[in-house]
Amino acid sequence: MIAATPRLVLRGRDFTAEAISAAVVVLLVVVAATTSDTFLTPANLTNLLKQMVTTGLLAFGMLVVILTGGIDLSVGSVVAFTGILAAGLSAGLPIPVAMTVGVLAGIAFGLVNGALVARFGLAPFVVTLASLTTIRGLAFVYSEVPITPTDPAFLGLGSAMLGPVPLITLIMAVVFLAGGVFLSRTPAGRSIIAIGGNAETVRLAGINVRKHVILAYAISGACAGLAGVVLASRVGIAQPSVGVAFELDAIAACVIGGAALSGGRGSARATFGGVLVLVLINNLLNLYGVQSFWQQVLKGLIIIVVILVRRK
Amino acid sequence: MSLVLRGVTKDYAGVGVLHGIDLEGRFGEVLAVVGANGAGKSTLIKILAGAQPMSAGEMWIDGERVGLRSPHDAHERGIRTVYQELTLVPGLSVTENLLMGDFPRRRGLIDWPAAHARAAELLESIGFGAIDPRTSAERLTVARQQMVEIAKALVTEPRVLILDEPSAVLAGSDLDSLFALIRRLRERGVLVIYVSHRLAEVLDLADSIVVIKDGRVIETTEPARTSEDELIRLMAGRRLEQIYPDRRPEPGDLRLEVSGLTRDGEFEDVSFTLRAGEVVGMFGLVGSGRSELARCVFGAEPASAGSGAYGSPAEAIAAGLALVTEDRKRSGLVLGMSVRDNIALTTLKGPLIDLARQRDQIGGMIDRLGIQPEGCAPMVVEHLSGGNQQKAVLAKWLLKSPRVLLLDEPTRGVDMATRVEIYRMIDALARDGVAVLLISSDLTEVIGASDRVLVMAHGRIVGELRSEQTSEDQVLAYSMGTLT
Numbered sequence: 001m002i003a004a005t006p007r008l009v010l011r012g013r014d015f016t017a018e019a020i021s022a023a024v025v026v027l028l029v030v031v032a033a034t035t036s037d038t039f040l041t042p043a044n045l046t047n048l049l050k051q052m053v054t055t056g057l058l059a060f061g062m063l064v065v066i067l068t069g070g071i072d073l074s075v076g077s078v079v080a081f082t083g084i085l086a087a088g089l090s091a092g093l094p095i096p097v098a099m100t101v102g103v104l105a106g107i108a109f110g111l112v113n114g115a116l117v118a119r120f121g122l123a124p125f126v127v128t129l130a131s132l133t134t135i136r137g138l139a140f141v142y143s144e145v146p147i148t149p150t151d152p153a154f155l156g157l158g159s160a161m162l163g164p165v166p167l168i169t170l171i172m173a174v175v176f177l178a179g180g181v182f183l184s185r186t187p188a189g190r191s192i193i194a195i196g197g198n199a200e201t202v203r204l205a206g207i208n209v210r211k212h213v214i215l216a217y218a219i220s221g222a223c224a225g226l227a228g229v230v231l232a233s234r235v236g237i238a239q240p241s242v243g244v245a246f247e248l249d250a251i252a253a254c255v256i257g258g259a260a261l262s263g264g265r266g267s268a269r270a271t272f273g274g275v276l277v278l279v280l281i282n283n284l285l286n287l288y289g290v291q292s293f294w295q296q297v298l299k300g301l302i303i304i305v306v307i308l309v310r311r312k
Numbered sequence: 313m314s315l316v317l318r319g320v321t322k323d324y325a326g327v328g329v330l331h332g333i334d335l336e337g338r339f340g341e342v343l344a345v346v347g348a349n350g351a352g353k354s355t356l357i358k359i360l361a362g363a364q365p366m367s368a369g370e371m372w373i374d375g376e377r378v379g380l381r382s383p384h385d386a387h388e389r390g391i392r393t394v395y396q397e398l399t400l401v402p403g404l405s406v407t408e409n410l411l412m413g414d415f416p417r418r419r420g421l422i423d424w425p426a427a428h429a430r431a432a433e434l435l436e437s438i439g440f441g442a443i444d445p446r447t448s449a450e451r452l453t454v455a456r457q458q459m460v461e462i463a464k465a466l467v468t469e470p471r472v473l474i475l476d477e478p479s480a481v482l483a484g485s486d487l488d489s490l491f492a493l494i495r496r497l498r499e500r501g502v503l504v505i506y507v508s509h510r511l512a513e514v515l516d517l518a519d520s521i522v523v524i525k526d527g528r529v530i531e532t533t534e535p536a537r538t539s540e541d542e543l544i545r546l547m548a549g550r551r552l553e554q555i556y557p558d559r560r561p562e563p564g565d566l567r568l569e570v571s572g573l574t575r576d577g578e579f580e581d582v583s584f585t586l587r588a589g590e591v592v593g594m595f596g597l598v599g600s601g602r603s604e605l606a607r608c609v610f611g612a613e614p615a616s617a618g619s620g621a622y623g624s625p626a627e628a629i630a631a632g633l634a635l636v637t638e639d640r641k642r643s644g645l646v647l648g649m650s651v652r653d654n655i656a657l658t659t660l661k662g663p664l665i666d667l668a669r670q671r672d673q674i675g676g677m678i679d680r681l682g683i684q685p686e687g688c689a690p691m692v693v694e695h696l697s698g699g700n701q702q703k704a705v706l707a708k709w710l711l712k713s714p715r716v717l718l719l720d721e722p723t724r725g726v727d728m729a730t731r732v733e734i735y736r737m738i739d740a741l742a743r744d745g746v747a748v749l750l751i752s753s754d755l756t757e758v759i760g761a762s763d764r765v766l767v768m769a770h771g772r773i774v775g776e777l778r779s780e781q782t783s784e785d786q787v788l789a790y791s792m793g794t795l796t
Contacts (some may be wrong), residue, residue, distance in 0.1 A: 185667070187660035194657060197646035204612055204643055205657040205708070206629035264648050 017258030020310045021273025028280040036287045042164070044283070049169040050158075050234060052279040054079070054227045056172040056272065058250035059257075060179050061223030063271045064216045066254050067183070069196040069263025070117060070124035072217060074109065075224040075250060077135035079243035082106045082228030084139055087147040087238035090154050099157070099229045106225015107218050109135055114217030118210040132247075139240040146239040149232075158234030168230045175223065180268035192216050196263020253278050256306050277306065313374060314338045315472055315503055320369030322355050322527075324695040327685055329355045331527040332369070337520075339471060340501045342494060344518035346511065348547045348729040352527040353507050354697055357476050360505065361393035362386030373471075390471030394461050394478060396725065402450035407431040409449050410464055435463055438496075439489040454481045462490070473497060474505045479513055480725065491517060509727050511540045523547060527685070547729060555732055556760035557739035559779075563763075564588035567716050567747035568633075570609060570620030578604040579771035581618070586716060586747035591738055593762030593779065594751045595787050601771040602751045603638050606718045610635040629658065632715030636705050636722055638751075644705040647694040651683065654693050655707045677707040682733065699730035706737070717741060720751045735761045755784040767791050 032039040058075050065072045086102030093101070109131060116127045149155070160167035183189035191212045194202045203209045227246075232238040257274030259266025281302055285295045315337045322330040330352045337343040347353050358364040360371075362380035371378050373389060380386050386393070400409045407428050416426040431445035440459045449457060458481050465473060475494075479487055494504050494517060508514055514521060515535045523531040523546045531546050568586040573579070579601035586592055596602040607613050610633055611622035622628035628635070637643040645654050655674045656665075671689070678689060681703045688696065693704055702722065709717070719738070723731045738761060742748055752758040758765055759779050767775040767790040775790035 181664070185664050187662040187665065190653065190656070190660055190665065194646050194649060194653070197648045198643075200643045201646050202657065204610070204625050204635060204637065206624075206626040207657070207660070208626065260648075264646065 017267065017270040017310065018273060020306075021257060021270055021277060024306055025273060025276045025280065028277065028284065032280065032284050032287070036284070038287055039283075044287070046161075046164070046166060048279060048283050050166050051283065052275055053166075053168045053172045053234075054231050054246065055249045055253060055278060056275045057175060057223045057227040057230070058246055059253035059271050059275050060175055060268060061220030062247070062250040063254045063257075063259055063266055063268065064179070064183070064192060064219045065124070066251070066259050066261060067193050067196045067263055067266050068213050068216045069199075070213070070216065071128060071251070071261070072110075072113065072220045072224075073125065073128040073247050074113060074131040074135055075220060075227075076243035076246035077132050077139065078106050078109050078221060078224035079228040079231060079246055080240055081109075081135050081139040081142070082225040083232035083242060084143050084147055084238040084240055086229045087149045087154065087232050088143060090149045090151060095151060095153050095156075098154075099233075102229040103222060103225040106221040106223075106228065108221070110218040110221020110224075111214060113221065114214030117217065118213040136240075143238075143240060146237050148237050155233055155236050158230060158232075158236070168234060171226070171230070175226075176268050176272050183268055188212060188215060193264060193266075196260075196265075198264075249278055252303050256303060256310075258310055278303075313340075314372075316370075316372040317360075318370045318372070320356075320359060320371070321367045322352075322359060322364065323367050324691055327687055327691050329527055329685055329695070330359075330366075333524070333527070333529055335522050335529055335532070337472070337503045337505060339503045340498055341519040342498055342504045342506055342517050344514040344521045345505060345507045345524060346509075346514055346521060346543060346547060347524035348699070348727045351524040351547070351697070353524060354476070355527075355695075356524070357393065357395075357474055357505075357507060360386070360391065360472075360474055362391070363393075391474065392465035392470040392472070393474040394458075394465050394476065396477045396480065398454070398457050398461060400449040400457055400460060400464075403448060405446055405448050406435075406443060406452070406460055407445040409460060410434060410445070410467055412464075412467075414467075434467065438463060438466055438493050440493075455483065455486050458482060459486060459490070462493070469500070470502060472503045472505065474507070476507045477509065477725070478506075479508060479510055511543050514543075515540065544728060547727070555728075556735055556757075559591065559739060559742075559761075559763055561590045561742070561763040563590045564745060568609070568620065568749075571618055573605070573608065573618035573620055574616045575604060575608050575613060576616045578608075579768075582768075582771075582773055583618075584766055584773060584776075586749055588715070588745045588747050589742050590764075591742050591748040591750055591762040593758035593765040594749060594768060595753065595755065595758045595765055595791055596751075596768030597753065597791055600768040600791065602768050603720050605768070606635060606720050606749070606751060607637070609633075610718060629712065632712075633718065634658075634709035634712055634714035634716070635718045636702075636709060636720060638720040638724065640701055640705050645693050645701060648692060650690050651678070651693050651696065651704050652689040654704055655711060658708050658712050673711065674707070677711055681707050681710075681737070683707065699726040702726055702734075703730070706734075710741075714746060716747045716749075718749045718751070721753065722750070723752070723754065723757060731757075755787055759784060759787065 038044050061075065062072055082102040082105050085105055086098045089098035089101055113128055113131055116122050117124050158168055162170060183193065191202060191207050195209055195212055199209050253274035254266060254271050256277050257266065257270035259271060281299055285298060317333055317335050320330055320333040333356060345353055359366050362383045362385045378389060410431045411427060415422045416430060417423055428445050435441055435443050435445060440463055443456055443459060449460065458478065462478065478490060482490055497504055506517060518535055521533050522529055523543060525547060565588045566585060567588050571583045573582045582605055594602050608615050609621045611624040611628045615621045622631060641647060652674050655677060656670055675689060683700050683703045693701060722734055738748055750758065750762050759782060762779055765777045765779055765782060765787055766773050767787055769791050777787060
């Protein structure tokens with residue numbers, strides 16, 4: 001019984017992935033608004049906007065790597081390391097500098113991942129599985145105990161509001177907007193997508209495949225570094241144990257957004273839709289007071305349903 | 313007792329490929345389907361095989377309307393398809409490929425002697441007894457692999473057997489076995505749907521012939537009532553006066569000088585030159601090292617010794633080279649991307665790509681090469697026919713206005729009408745001063761379309777012949793080492 005899902009095609013482009021995500025998001029919002037009194041309260045909406053930032057940033061970075069046909073399992077550990085590094089450095093350095101160093105550390109981890117994959121032809125799954133454990137270990141080496149930044153200004157990034165919108169949500173939105181332009185309009189973005197489709201063809205077209213694969217992992221590292229710093233600033237404490245299994249949410253968001261794990265297919269817009277779906281599900285289950293273990297079960301089932309619906 | 317299609321249409325992403333196909337095949341006949349590349353033959357096959365759903369239309373078998381949802385559905389109905397592309401599992405034996413899980417067992421375990429015996433019996437019964445069922449599929453020649461593919465479709469006797477270009481890789485006695493097999497199947501009441509570019513074969517084998525052009529059936533005829541010329545005229549919509557253009561080469565400046573080039577294990581001490589405005593053919597049997605040589609010159613693989621090769625594809629492209637590889641699926645195209653994005657790959661310019669300019673440029677190139685169907689730029693390139701895929705690869709490189717064009721088997725799996733277009737294009741490029749290297753294993757083509765022919769054998773250039781003074785016999789003799 002393989003019936004083809006009808007495709008939504010506008011001006012020759014296939015918007016099916018976006019349309020499905022949009023429909024699911026609208027459905028979730030309607031259900032939430034009608035079944036919960038608290039969903040539409042300003043406090044909950046602000047909370048929702050803040051909650052999506054970590055998953056959102058990680059998902060965009062993950063998308064870029066998945067487009068090349070790779071995977072980055074190390075992002076959760078990078079979140080922990082960069083957060084605790086920035087919090088630790090903020091004791092002696094100006095806060096913006098400490099945070100920048102945190103993001104740079106994320107980029108450095110990405111460059112190492114990318115180099116191992118591109119230069120030595122190692123499997124992305126194995127390379128980033130190894131860095132997942134290595135970087136987690138480094139986070140604990142840096143500080144076994146959680147670090148609470150002494151300067152309250154460290155919390156400024158995570159708590160600042162621009163009108164009704166948290167600053168960090170705007171940062172994430174800018175990442176997605178700029179990322180969307182990067183993927184659809186720049187030679188590097190187009191090359192990264194093409195590499196996931198057929199790396200040999202791209203190589204013979206005179207494009208440096210290795211450089212672009214390394215770039216993809218560096219972008220993922222940068223996003224994870226930013227997510228780590230933002231998370232530490234938002235919750236006001238940096239823990240070496242934070243971020244376990246964050247990579248799974250990021251991958252889930254990409255897949256819900258229609259990205260192919262084999263590479264070559266996926267978009268920033270649809271991935272953002274995937275992020276919204278995940279965050280709304282979390283929020284909704286919280287509002288209903290569903291016990292957290294059941295939340296995990298339900299989330300898994302909902303992801304499977306969404307993927308089944310979008311299957312070609 | 314027939315298989316009938318009525319008003320079958322198919323479109324991909326809103327672009328129509330089939331526009332109302334009607335055809336009827338009776339059980340116990342050979343129905344040939346012919347058409348130029350891009351006419352819609354492959355799509356039609358996929359619909360018959362259940363691999364693609366039709367967008368609209370009906371399919372009837374024995375007066376019963378059927379809807380095929382999957383290849384499995386088609387199998388249940390007795391429809392078996394042998395595609396051009398080989399689908400054998402390389403590491404498994406012929407027996408395993410043939411029986412695919414349906415093994416004879418003894419006490420719960422696979423009875424290997426019995427399985428091999430059954431495979432051998434099957435191969436023998438269809439005239440392919442020369443194949444040892446114990447051999448692993450990857451060790452067979454392409455021709456033999458094709459025969460195993462056909463045998464696989466006959467493990468349970470089909471009612472409808474669809475053969476897509478089965479003769480493309482077969483020759484000599486293998487081809488005779490295939491034709492004898494098709495005739496036997498017809499006598500046993502099987503409907504054989506035979507798709508081929510080789511019109512002589514079609515006229516010899518078929519009971520009825522359907523000519524498809526631009527997604528429509530434009531003629532249903534019989535061998536006795538038609539001729540090769542008429543079929544070509546119908547397929548192309550015009551008469552083919554001359555296949556190869558009249559070359560009057562005026563070689564100009566030196567564009568490529570390869571000297572003593574060696575890549576260990578592939579070719580040795582190769583020297584040749586290409587000048588502006590000339591078309592140089594390169595002939596060699598499979599395994600002679602020609603494709604490896606082209607890739608090495610282009611910088612795709614490093615050279616072991618000698619000069620003339622570039623350090624990387626990027627360097628080669630910067631110097632004005634372009635390489636159309638022999639395997640467009642593996643190294644010519646990104647199959648899952650659109651036609652436009654594929655063609656754009658060589659000309660990505662930043663920081664921001666000018667989408668309007670790109671669309672114009674690529675649209676112009678699509679029109680110039682006549683890539684079908686109309687408006688195919690946003691279509692996923694995988695859905696184009698072989699000939700049009702090849703044109704998309706050419707378009708990608710022509711956008712770079714190359715000074716040296718390396719073409720490796722540019723007409724493989726391409727129909728006659730498109731071939732003629734490609735030969736004309738090669739001629740026109742050479743007239744504009746491009747130096748062309750035409751690598752081919754088609755003797756007629758290599759002599760007809762080029763000015764001089766380099767012959768390769770066992771990794772060396774063993775002869776250089778003027779096209780107008782040589783013959784197919786002579787070129788072949790050089791390539792097999794009987795002339796030096």
